[in-house]
Amino acid sequence: MKEYLKQVKERSPLIHNITNYVTVNDCANIILACGASPIMSDEKSEVEEITSICNGLNINIGTLNRRTIESMLLAGKRSNLLNHPVVLDPVGAGASALRTNTAKHLLDEIHFTVIRGNISEIKTLAGISAATQGVDANIADQITDDNLDHAILFAKAFSQKTGAVIVITGAIDIVCNDKQAYVIRNGHPMMSTITGTGCQLSALTTAYIAANPKDTLGAASAAVCAMGLAGEIAHERLTELDGNASYRTYIIDAIYNMTPDQLEKGANYELR
Amino acid sequence: MKEYLKQVKERSPLIHNITNYVTVNDCANIILACGASPIMSDEKSEVEEITSICNGLNINIGTLNRRTIESMLLAGKRSNLLNHPVVLDPVGAGASALRTNTAKHLLDEIHFTVIRGNISEIKTLAGISAATQGVDANIADQITDDNLDHAILFAKAFSQKTGAVIVITGAIDIVCNDKQAYVIRNGHPMMSTITGTGCQLSALTTAYIAANPKDTLGAASAAVCAMGLAGEIAHERLTELDGNASYRTYIIDAIYNMTPDQLEKGANYELR
Amino acid sequence: MKEYLKQVKERSPLIHNITNYVTVNDCANIILACGASPIMSDEKSEVEEITSICNGLNINIGTLNRRTIESMLLAGKRSNLLNHPVVLDPVGAGASALRTNTAKHLLDEIHFTVIRGNISEIKTLAGISAATQGVDANIADQITDDNLDHAILFAKAFSQKTGAVIVITGAIDIVCNDKQAYVIRNGHPMMSTITGTGCQLSALTTAYIAANPKDTLGAASAAVCAMGLAGEIAHERLTELDGNASYRTYIIDAIYNMTPDQLEKGANYELR
Numbered sequence: 001m002k003e004y005l006k007q008v009k010e011r012s013p014l015i016h017n018i019t020n021y022v023t024v025n026d027c028a029n030i031i032l033a034c035g036a037s038p039i040m041s042d043e044k045s046e047v048e049e050i051t052s053i054c055n056g057l058n059i060n061i062g063t064l065n066r067r068t069i070e071s072m073l074l075a076g077k078r079s080n081l082l083n084h085p086v087v088l089d090p091v092g093a094g095a096s097a098l099r100t101n102t103a104k105h106l107l108d109e110i111h112f113t114v115i116r117g118n119i120s121e122i123k124t125l126a127g128i129s130a131a132t133q134g135v136d137a138n139i140a141d142q143i144t145d146d147n148l149d150h151a152i153l154f155a156k157a158f159s160q161k162t163g164a165v166i167v168i169t170g171a172i173d174i175v176c177n178d179k180q181a182y183v184i185r186n187g188h189p190m191m192s193t194i195t196g197t198g199c200q201l202s203a204l205t206t207a208y209i210a211a212n213p214k215d216t217l218g219a220a221s222a223a224v225c226a227m228g229l230a231g232e233i234a235h236e237r238l239t240e241l242d243g244n245a246s247y248r249t250y251i252i253d254a255i256y257n258m259t260p261d262q263l264e265k266g267a268n269y270e271l272r
Numbered sequence: 273m274k275e276y277l278k279q280v281k282e283r284s285p286l287i288h289n290i291t292n293y294v295t296v297n298d299c300a301n302i303i304l305a306c307g308a309s310p311i312m313s314d315e316k317s318e319v320e321e322i323t324s325i326c327n328g329l330n331i332n333i334g335t336l337n338r339r340t341i342e343s344m345l346l347a348g349k350r351s352n353l354l355n356h357p358v359v360l361d362p363v364g365a366g367a368s369a370l371r372t373n374t375a376k377h378l379l380d381e382i383h384f385t386v387i388r389g390n391i392s393e394i395k396t397l398a399g400i401s402a403a404t405q406g407v408d409a410n411i412a413d414q415i416t417d418d419n420l421d422h423a424i425l426f427a428k429a430f431s432q433k434t435g436a437v438i439v440i441t442g443a444i445d446i447v448c449n450d451k452q453a454y455v456i457r458n459g460h461p462m463m464s465t466i467t468g469t470g471c472q473l474s475a476l477t478t479a480y481i482a483a484n485p486k487d488t489l490g491a492a493s494a495a496v497c498a499m500g501l502a503g504e505i506a507h508e509r510l511t512e513l514d515g516n517a518s519y520r521t522y523i524i525d526a527i528y529n530m531t532p533d534q535l536e537k538g539a540n541y542e543l544r
Numbered sequence: 545m546k547e548y549l550k551q552v553k554e555r556s557p558l559i560h561n562i563t564n565y566v567t568v569n570d571c572a573n574i575i576l577a578c579g580a581s582p583i584m585s586d587e588k589s590e591v592e593e594i595t596s597i598c599n600g601l602n603i604n605i606g607t608l609n610r611r612t613i614e615s616m617l618l619a620g621k622r623s624n625l626l627n628h629p630v631v632l633d634p635v636g637a638g639a640s641a642l643r644t645n646t647a648k649h650l651l652d653e654i655h656f657t658v659i660r661g662n663i664s665e666i667k668t669l670a671g672i673s674a675a676t677q678g679v680d681a682n683i684a685d686q687i688t689d690d691n692l693d694h695a696i697l698f699a700k701a702f703s704q705k706t707g708a709v710i711v712i713t714g715a716i717d718i719v720c721n722d723k724q725a726y727v728i729r730n731g732h733p734m735m736s737t738i739t740g741t742g743c744q745l746s747a748l749t750t751a752y753i754a755a756n757p758k759d760t761l762g763a764a765s766a767a768v769c770a771m772g773l774a775g776e777i778a779h780e781r782l783t784e785l786d787g788n789a790s791y792r793t794y795i796i797d798a799i800y801n802m803t804p805d806q807l808e809k810g811a812n813y814e815l816r
Contacts, residue, residue, distance in 0.1 A: 014678045021293040021565040022300055022312050028566055028739035033788050038739065039636065039678040040566050043609040046640035053639060053678065065315040065339070067609070092311065095325060096318035134286045134311040134325065193528070195300035195310065237785055241509055243528025244305050245521040249789040256737070256787025293565040294572055294584050337587040337611070364583065367597060370590035406558045406583040406597065465800070467572035467582065513781055515800025516577050517793040 001267045002260030004212050004222035009035035009260075013055035013210035016079075017203060018042045018072050020062030020091065023196025026252065027058075027203040033256035034226070036207035042068045047075040056084055056210030058203050059110075061102055062091035062135070069102055076110035085113035085209045085216065088164075089202035092135045093117065094124035107162060113209055114220050115158075116167035116202045119143055119151070126158045136192070143172045152181045152272060165216050167205065167224060169198060175221040182221040184269045186228025188235045193244040197251070201227045204255070225267035230254035232266070273539045274532030276484050276494035281307035281532075285327035285482035288351075289475060290314045290344050292334030292363065295468025298524065299330070299475035305528035306498070308479035314340045319347040328356055328482030330475050331382075333374055334363035334407070341374055348382035357385035357481045357488065360436075361474035364407045365389065366396035379434060385481055386492050387430075388439035388474045391415055391423070398430045408464070415444045424453045424544060437488050439477065439496060441470060447493040454493040456541045458500025460507045465516040469523070473499045476527070497539035502526035504538070545811045546804035548756050548766035553579035553804075557599035557754035560623075561747060562586045562616050564606030564635065567740025570796065571602070571747040577800035578770070580751035586612045591619040600628055600754030602747050603654075605646055606635035606679070613646055620654035629657035629753045629760065632708075633746035636679045637661065638668035651706060657753055658764050659702075660711035660746045663687055663695070670702045680736070687716045696725045696816060709760050711749065711768060713742060719765040726765040728813045730772025732779045737788040741795070745771045748799070769811035774798035776810070 014037045019027055024040060031038040041050040044067070051057050057079040059072045079086045088110075090103035103125055106112075115125065118137035123129070143151045152174055155166045160178035168174045173184040191197045205223040212219035234250030242250075286309045291299055296312060303310040313322040316339070323329050329351040331344050351358045360382075362375040375397055378384075387397065390409035395401070415423045424446055427438045432450035440446045445456040463469045477495040484491035506522035514522075558581045563571055568584060575582040585594040588611070595601050601623040603616050623630045632654075634647035647669055650656075659669070662681035667673070687695045696718055699710045704722035712718045717728040735741045749767040756763035778794035786794075 020312070022296050024566050025297065025569065025739065029789055029792065032737050032739060037678055037680060039639065040564070040607050041636075041640070042607065043642065045610070046642035049640040049642075063312050063314065066317070092313075095311065096313070096321040098315065098318035098321075134309055136309060193304050195297060195304060233785075241505075241522070241525060241529065243525030245301055245524035245528070248301065249521060249793060250785070252789035253785060253787030256789070257785065292584070294568050297569065335584050335586065338589070364585075367583065368585070368590035368593040370587065370593075406581055408581060465576050467569065467576060513777075513794070513797060513801065515797030517573055517796035517800070520573065521793060 001222040001225055002264035004219045005260045005263050007211040008207055011211040012036055015056050015206050016051045016054040017058045019060035023199040026196050026200050030200045030252050030255055031203050031207050033252050034207050042071045044071045047071045048078040051075045051079050056206045057086045058206040060089040080111050087114045087202050087206045088112045090117045090121045093121040112164040114165045119168050122168050143170050165220050173224050175224055177217050181272045182269050184224050186225050186268045188231040191231045194248045226263050229266040273494040273497055274536035276491045277532045277535050279483040280479055283483040287328050287478050288323045288326040289330045291332035295471040298468050298472050302472045302524050303475050303479050305524050306479050314343045316343045316346055319343045320350040323347045323351050328478045329358045330478040332361040352383050359386045359474050359478045360384045362389045362393045365393040384436040386437045391440050394440050415442050437492050445496050447496055449489050453544045454541050456496050458497050458540045460503040463503045466520045498535055501538040545766040545769055546808035548763045549804045549807050551755040555755040556580055559600050559750050560595045560598040561602045563604035567743040570740050570744050574744045574796050575747050575751050577796050578751055586615045588615045591615045592622040595619045595623050600750045601630045602750040604633040624655050631658045631746050631750045632656045634661045634665045637665040656708040658709045663712050666712050687714050709764050717768050719768055721761050725816045726813050728768050730769050730812045732775040735775045738792045770807055773810040
């Protein structure tokens, strides 16, 4: 996995983010932490121009509104024209018709390089009835060792349908194209006590794939390993008085300090 | 107070927040810290649906705009129909006609379960001339032991008028319905050096009352005690180089680590 | 430099911010950290009223949109009428026509007391071809000891043209009017690994100049020294596991703890 991170640090891609106002600061700081650069812009009269000077686009539909949806479409189409990688984070797909329909509409209009969500969100996009619980995955949907094979088949089929690398994150993460799947077991359950670790991962993934254009599957897997590993490292660092707010800081710190060798050594994955 | 927090952790209510973009991340993280779940949405075409899948609604008028005001009205009315608890945080009421009028209009159209503000904001809502100084309470309005009896009478009368539990926070906090008032003396003056401790409290209060539907007065008081106690615990933790930014992190950490027993022991209140 | 900070702490100016949603929380907390008070508002129907009760206005064009641009114009003009100091932070000028044109339009319509940006942004405003790279200065533009004299001449000329104190920040900072320039060498390269240290400095500068109306040049220089010194103090505090997220916290902490004497002693500047 180390080559992917080396490329991020060497190329320092500029990442355009159209994202929610809840976790936007963390997304910017985690992009900086890994060695890339962020720019945030959601105004339709500039997004095409902004995305043109960037190396990748991260579209996150949390706190979407009619104004920003238009901007997502414009930026995504322009990125497609320029062959820039585009990531979709369908935050809360399934929680409202607007989010579900917007995510589907974006899928119709834009070719995404990577789609990253929790299992409920991805099931919703795939048209399978899922029980999204707000912005978190429903417990009934969660991927375990028992349903892992089935989940991988589902993810590969959705990759084939969309042409995107599919990233499903949870206790066990799946990153796959239509042929191969990385099963990743990095991370820590406490990551779900911070708002926006998913958003941060989507931002990080955009940086990784923008810096590794020839191997999206590998680069996305490396980003998922890096985020999970950061969650592990940050968790070890917690003292008795630390809680989710310190943990939030420590995760970004861990991304900042992560070396390619550390990622190589700490990445916990298998290829299926 | 411990039963209220136990209920939050057991029920893990999902809280819909229509709130300002300044402190939104802290609001999400403090809701997670206490054991509940946040979702943020302010787009009118989805807020009714989003609030329907939630257990409580937190309306905060900081950085309001015409678009979000419409969403507040829609979500609040829907929550009322569904008998979900709704909290109003009238940030900056009195600082502009728009904020004052919006807060009053929301009061006319929506039944609030709890209204939480500083004394200047609450006076403004009650139609009493107050001297709001930006988003902070005016020093001339502040509640002290000398004017406490008078302030409680005022708060009880405003509760009677609105049907809401009134939460007035400052050096001394008052939480009351039309009959009973909790006077709470938790907290630390340094809390006012962080942006959004009030917003965070409103978010936390929504989680507490959503998890304790049969005792809003007690649950809101428990939330106020918890926030103040977190301010005390976090303050003890400060080292020489720490300032308001570390303090911000430590307060959310303290909410994360707070046990029902710790809250019971640390809550500093009297019933009047 | 110490008198300027003393004035901030004594007068505690209220600062109106129309700013981006990426770094807004840090801007609010750094204003509080230095002893001033923030209020954020970008709704056109209230910004004139909000700015009227404030002592200074900070306009930051990051994540601008058509709605907020209108508000910037209204608030800026009102501030001019009231003789309140107004700061412009032209985030990303040069990165899109919208940002460049908006910054120029604001310059045409509003008299700014201070304009603060990186060298690429300021060159763009001055109509000199610059190569903005997203929201960061292009390396080709950076101020070094070799081109410092030339950069000062440029900045003084731009000050003469605009009537504003010009603040250009980078490895070496320049703060000047049309006659005198402070050359400031505080700061640390790691500051560029955090999103929004520039935004924070603009917010801090607004507080300093609002509290020191008779000496904008000196007050803006003091703010720049304070921010850089905070970056140095925070950097010394970093432990092995700390990264850019902890550094972000420590910088605001350092502003919080900074005494006038500490600023006086640590400020590293020369007058040219």
